[in-house]
Amino acid sequence: MNKTGFIFDLDGVIVDTAKYHYLAWRKLANELGFEFTQEQNELFKGVSRKRCLEILLEIGNIKASQEQFSRWLVEKNEDYLSLIEEMDESEILPDVLKVLQFLKKHHMPIALGSASKNARPILEKVKLMDYFDVIVDGTHVAKAKPDPEVFLIAAKQLGVPPKDCIVFEDAVAGIEAANNAGMLSIGIGDDKVLSEAKFVFANFTEIDDQFLNKLIGLTP
Numbered sequence: 001m002n003k004t005g006f007i008f009d010l011d012g013v014i015v016d017t018a019k020y021h022y023l024a025w026r027k028l029a030n031e032l033g034f035e036f037t038q039e040q041n042e043l044f045k046g047v048s049r050k051r052c053l054e055i056l057l058e059i060g061n062i063k064a065s066q067e068q069f070s071r072w073l074v075e076k077n078e079d080y081l082s083l084i085e086e087m088d089e090s091e092i093l094p095d096v097l098k099v100l101q102f103l104k105k106h107h108m109p110i111a112l113g114s115a116s117k118n119a120r121p122i123l124e125k126v127k128l129m130d131y132f133d134v135i136v137d138g139t140h141v142a143k144a145k146p147d148p149e150v151f152l153i154a155a156k157q158l159g160v161p162p163k164d165c166i167v168f169e170d171a172v173a174g175i176e177a178a179n180n181a182g183m184l185s186i187g188i189g190d191d192k193v194l195s196e197a198k199f200v201f202a203n204f205t206e207i208d209d210q211f212l213n214k215l216i217g218l219t220p
């Protein structure tokens, strides 16, 4: 039987880092003299750091030189890193471990496919590194989701054809990327927002062993 490859997004799927990203972006916006709301932060999910800053500056109607732009990118990331400094296993989202342990028990290949350049340190903080056979993050990809690049690299490194890969994603752009890669997409979040996904669950507590058995091909 051919193996199924499992690819997990990080932010919003394994850990809820959006709140920390939000605080760091809001601080920068406030320093630049404008407000940045939680609703606007929704637009940043799954979006690269550079693109987030471009959108933020559009919201604030601010023009930046190359040098300022780079400085603000560094500043935001430093603030973000200090906010997640104390992060630990308690921040792993509910039942993520249950799913990872199930897949490990059945020797399924597992990858991380994230836009974040901070993915490795975050996985280390929450002590999940050992679950991942492959890590593809923002330091490895040139094209951002919804481009399928990140997931195609992950599939290649897992040695599993894209059509046999399953992606867990919380962002619209991520679901699109998985679909564009020819993979089965599973949305974690609101089914109205993630309507392009093949399946949607509010969170991993809604995913039971019966569904997981189906995914790994044990039951039809």
Ligand code: G6P
Residues within 6 Å of the ligand: 011, 012, 021, 044, 045, 046, 047, 048, 049, 052, 077, 114, 115, 116, 117, 118, 119, 138
């Ligand atoms: C994830 C998050 C985005 C974030 C991006 C880059 O996709 O959902 O909100 O902007 O990663 O993260 P980084 O840690 O590299 O700034």
Ligand code: MG
Residues within 6 Å of the ligand: 009, 010, 011, 012, 013, 045, 046, 169, 170, 171, 174
């Ligand atoms: Mg995400």
